[in-house]
Amino acid sequence: xxxxxxxxxxxxxxxxxxxxxxxxxxxxxxxxxxxxxxxxxxxxxxxxxxxxxxxxxxxxxxxxxxxxxxxxxxxxxxxxxxxxxxxxxxxxxxxxxxxxxxxxxxxxxxxxxxxxxxxxxxxxxxxxxxxxxxxxxxxxxxxxxxxxxxxxxxxxxxxxxxxxxxxxxxxxxxxxxxxxxxxxxxxxxxxxxxxxxxxxxxxxxxxxxxxxxxxxxxxxxxxxxxxxxxxxxxxxxxxxxxxxxxxxxxxxxxxxxxxxxxxxxxxxxxxxxxxxxxxxxxxxxxxxxxxxxxxxxxxxxxxxxxxxxxxxxxxxxxxxxxxxxxxxxxxxxxxxxxxxxxxxxxxxxxxxxxxxxxxxxxx
Numbered sequence: 309x310x311x312x313x314x315x316x317x318x319x320x321x322x323x324x325x326x327x328x329x330x331x332x333x334x335x336x337x338x339x340x341x342x343x344x345x346x347x348x349x350x351x352x353x354x355x356x357x358x359x360x361x362x363x364x365x366x367x368x369x370x371x372x373x374x375x376x377x378x379x380x381x382x383x384x385x386x387x388x389x390x391x392x393x394x395x396x397x398x399x400x401x402x403x404x405x406x407x408x409x410x411x412x413x414x415x416x417x418x419x420x421x422x423x424x425x426x427x428x429x430x431x432x433x434x435x436x437x438x439x440x441x442x443x444x445x446x447x448x449x450x451x452x453x454x455x456x457x458x459x460x461x462x463x464x465x466x467x468x469x470x471x472x473x474x475x476x477x478x479x480x481x482x483x484x485x486x487x488x489x490x491x492x493x494x495x496x497x498x499x500x501x502x503x504x505x506x507x508x509x510x511x512x513x514x515x516x517x518x519x520x521x522x523x524x525x526x527x528x529x530x531x532x533x534x535x536x537x538x539x540x541x542x543x544x545x546x547x548x549x550x551x552x553x554x555x556x557x558x559x560x561x562x563x564x565x566x567x568x569x570x571x572x573x574x575x576x577x578x579x580x581x582x583x584x585x586x587x588x589x590x591x592x593x594x595x596x597x598x599x600x601x602x603x604x605x606x607x608x609x610x611x612x613x614x615x616x617x618x619x620x621x622x623x624x625x626x627x628x629x630x631x632x633x634x635x636x637x638x639x640x641x642x643x644x645x646x647x648x649x650x651x652x653x654x655x656x657x658x659x660x661x662x663x664x665x666x667x668x669x670x671x
Contacts, residue, residue, distance in 0.1 A: 309333045309518055312366070312396070314357045315377035317341075319469045320402070320461065323510040324375065325350060331514060338366070363388065367395040373517045375400045382435055385444040393453050398518055403445055405462040405528050405587070406438040406580050414588040417460070417526045422579055436575045445526070454524035457516050462530045462585065465608065466506040467615040468623075472544070473497075473537050474572055474581055477616075479626045479634075484548065486646075489557040489638035493564040496577075497538035500584045504530045505608040508600070515596040522595050530587040531602035537581075540609065547610055551617045559638050571630055628652045632659025 316325050316337035328335045329349040337350065338357045355362040357378050374396040380388065392399045407421045423442035426432055432439065448456045463471055470477040473496050480490045512529035516522040541558055548556040564577050593600060631642055632655070641660070647653045 309372040310369075311335050311517065312371040312374045313337045313377065314374065315379075316375070318377055319466060320464060320506055320509060321375075321377045322468075323466060323506040324513055327507070327510045327514050328375075328517070333517075336366075336371075338362075358384070360387070363391065367391060371396045373398040373400065375402070375513065375517065377402050380440075380444065382440055382443045385447060389444070389447050389451065393448075393451060393455060397455060398523065399448075399456045400513065400516060401444070401448060401456060401458050403441045403458050403460045403526075404437065405460040405530065405585075406576070407442045407445070407460065409579075410583050414532065414586045415528070416588045417528060417591055426579075431575060431579075434575070436573070438575070438579060456524065457522045458526040459513060459516065460526065460528035461504065461509050462528065462587065463501065463503050464506045464509050465503055465612055467612045468621070469506070470544075470609070470613060470616060471503075472540060474567070474577060478622050478624055479630055481616075481620075482622055482626050483631075483634065484544075484556050485620060486642075487554070487557075488640055488642070489559050489634070491559050491561055491634050491637050492537075492541065493567065494560045494562055496564050496581055497541065497560065498536065499582060500534040500536050500586060501540075501581075502530050502532075502534055502585050502587055503540070503605045503609065505603040505612075508602045511598075512592050512596065512600055515592075515598060515600065519595060519597065525591075525595070527592050527595060528587060528589065529592050530589055531605065532587055532589045533602070533604055534584075534586050535605045539606075543606060543609055544613060547613045548617070551614060557638075561637070568633060571627075571633055628655045629659055632656050635660050 311328055311333050313321055313325055313335060315321055317339045325335055325337055326347060329347055333349060335350050336353055338353050338355055340356050353366060357363055374392055376392065376399065405415065407423065408415050409420045409422045409425050411419050421442050422438050445458050448458060465471065470481060472480045473492060483490050509529045516527065545556045548554065564582055567577060625648065628647065635642055642656065644653045647656060
């Protein structure tokens, strides 16, 4: 098959592309920066898939399948989705399992979405990520076509992406490696979550590409095994001590309501990380033409964390404001030499030593 992967150099795309190529597909990957092909069957196109002229040009070639990892605003997707559906036999749209509302039973693809059942009028006026993805799903559902599949992954991890609650590794793990304390809410630590190994999600997507049984279907690809955030912290602490001989310092605050509104996505916290998330993955098992297996979160996280600690690397610098807030809460200091320029140093000083970051106990 001739497959186009949009945004294929991100965390999930990087797991998918080699698996697609290993199945004797010709894979073309868009990227804003130049890449050399590292394997037979993988080709890179330099360009920004957010730009319509570039998109129209590459879609002049008809692809057997398009796998779309790009993140669009609702307006952007409105302008693009018909082009995608008309330019390929099978369009695979990466949505998110954050679209789901709270559920007391394991989530299925038919579970209510926030967009459909929320009574939060202020929230519904926004285009927050979970609502944005649900609105874009609706465009496909109402398109009158069936050559699409909506995929809803949840929190994924790999050697290069290790999340902890609302933190990407660029914040929490960078601090840990520098001997600093991370701040985590007790109430969030008590909630169960679902963490799925990125390569497992990639294998699940591969089974859907060109699979006519998946046309016009919505599928989430997750493990059905859960873990509490508090147990994730304990696992990271144990592995960090085992590898480095040092303690991973964590300060627990009472409530997620102590997390600053101007630093954190309050809706992600309220409508996702503060909910128990468990999934029923029977649908992807039925649609798959191979026997899918999912790595246990405990085993997978430990293996990936150990691999990361052998050669730590970060995709971007952590937020200066977030660093100041954590230092203020933990009563610690970050050396000014750690900041790239004097402007960020001044922002840190203001945030760390003035009332600017006084904690507001509200959500």
